Amino acid sequence: MIKTEIHTAGFIFFSFIFLSLSFAQTQNGIEFYTPKQGAVITSSSCTLHVETQLKNIKKVEFQVRYFDTENDTAIIKSISTISRPPYKLVWDISSIPNQLFTGAAFLAEATLNDGTTIATKLEGVFLTHQPVNTTSKLFPYQFSGLKVIKDDTISFPSPRAAMSITGSSYWNEKEIVFLFEVKDPLFYVNISRELLANLGVEILIDPNLTRTPFPNKDILIYSVPLYGNPYRIIYRPSFDDSGSFDLPSKVLPCDFPVSVTKEDFKGFKIAVPIPAKEFGGTVPKQINCNFIVKTLNEGGQISQTSWIRGNLFEAYSPFLWIPLKFEPKPVYKNRLLMWGLFFITGLLLTILTYFLIQNLKKPHKLNKFERSEAEQEQFDRIKEALERRVTQKSLPIEKLSQEMKISPKSLNKLIKKFTGMSLHNYIMYCRIEIAIERLRSSHCSEASIADACGFANANELEKYFRKFHKTTPYKYRVEQQVS
Incomplete structure (x- = not known):
């Protein structure tokens, strides 16, 4: 849950800085016409357009706040100033990185003929124009109970020397199982419970393959701490009439068991079997997902390592999550299917031969x-x-x-x-x-x-x-x- 608090606080803080750049007071005399709140911009340009009924406007300045993904910092700059209607411009965003999770925010400040200013803001505009290359991973079918990391591991970047993080996954009709192992010679069990409660793993799943820029109530996010019970984090995006955008969240306890083992000077292991009922009763054939492992760095501070490469904001955006495909159940693991295999094969060959002959007799279809x-x-x-x-x-x-x-x-x-x-x-x-x-x-x-x-x-x-x-x-x- 610590991650949610970091994101929400950072977003509010940067919004405050952005709006503090102007002494203007937001009024109803001017408002954004395009883009709309929640808009997802996929092209290399973004049209900004404000509408107003006021006739005494001298100029309108457009400003933007977006995040530099390399430095994880907010950038606030003026885009352009329009001195006559229509107050509209096309902003070239080809050099701007994708803006995900909280998106970009805009401010339009109008200076009136008497020198006073009014302004309007627009938050929650998402940029997904930069190409993203994601390679899908394939994971096998296994019976329940297996807790051994397989060869098809999920590899994480090492947060510090002598530490390694690996993971794996498999599925069956009852569940999808995720396994994680952190090998850390500096880890010991007798640290504070409060610190242990903030270590562990977060599993982020998009079961509907929506690739939205920000998480919503349909995104499954499970947090499994080293101390305490696992819980689910639910985001509920909020857009309001003032132009604000927020991502409040709530926590619900998980009603399925997990396995957490810790050992001094070796690290910890976590096994998370997510039951099919979490996916509506049936395990999907494919999901998009990300994993965030929380460990301690050399200074004893919490370090969050994401499976996907990118900053902390990108880690929580389903737009970047990696496709996880599950191999079909092998025939040799289904005895009933094996018993009927020869009969079905013969029947299918007969049917296929029949239809092939029928098709050859119908040249008029050409x-x-x-x-x-x-x-x-x-x-x-x-x-x-x-x-x-x-x-x-x-x-x-x-x-x-x-x-x-x-x-x-x-x-x-x-x-x-x-x-x-x-x-x-x-x-x-x-x-x-x-x-x-x-x-x-x-x-x-x-x-x-x-x-x-x-x-x-x-x-x-x-x-x-x-x-x-x-x-x-x-x-x-x-x-x-x-x-």
């Missing part, structure tokens, strides 16, 4: 590709004919159908198959694409553009512009028009 190719050619002809007439307000669909020698119903079905849109929506989409180019390259009014593109009026143009591009023609022209 025509499926040819029909698809014919449909593609027909669609291309229809598309070309539509594009020639799309700006006509009264587009004669019946005449087009006759010309293409296809019924109106079949025409609509073909358009739907190749575009995912109805014939009517596809026509409107083509008109919008023509309108976009005219909005960018001309100064004609929206009404004249709507008329030239085949729309009934400007309102119809705006309706379908919103439908396909989530904005209005006016806003698009302001942002995209060529000078």
